[in-house]
Amino acid sequence: MAIIVTFDLPGAGQELYDAVIDRVTGGRGFSRFADLPNPGLVSHAAGPVDGGFRVTEVWESAEALETHAKTFGPVLAELGHADLRPTIIPAHNVVVR
Structure with missing residues (x-):
């Protein structure tokens, strides 16, 4: 079952987002x-919000997200965001163009 995942990064900006993406993708x-590096991502959007930065994604399954977290988690920890806890909800409908 597909899931919708929202990561809020309070006090962070595009610089942190870009640093994480740069490290994970090898520049x-x-x-x-x-x-x-991890399959299963259906959609990804990121942008600034009041007081921080937000990433919203749709994953094919919770298992795909867990595999992904093994790659991103250590990078976020290195950059001082080890305590990041996403909001995860089941997707009722996903439309991709």
Whole structure:
């Protein structure tokens, strides 16, 4: 079952987001899902919010997200965000163009 995941990064900005993506992709950046080392990502959007930065994703399954977290978790910890806890809800409907 697909899931919707929201990561809120209070006090963070685009600099942290870019640093995480840069480390995970080996400096290649992230403009295509193929740039990420873990499959299962359906959609990804990120941007500034009051007091921080937000990332919202749709994953094919909770298992795909768990595999992904093994890659991103250590990087976030290195950058001082080890306590990041996403909001996860089941997806009722996902539309992809």
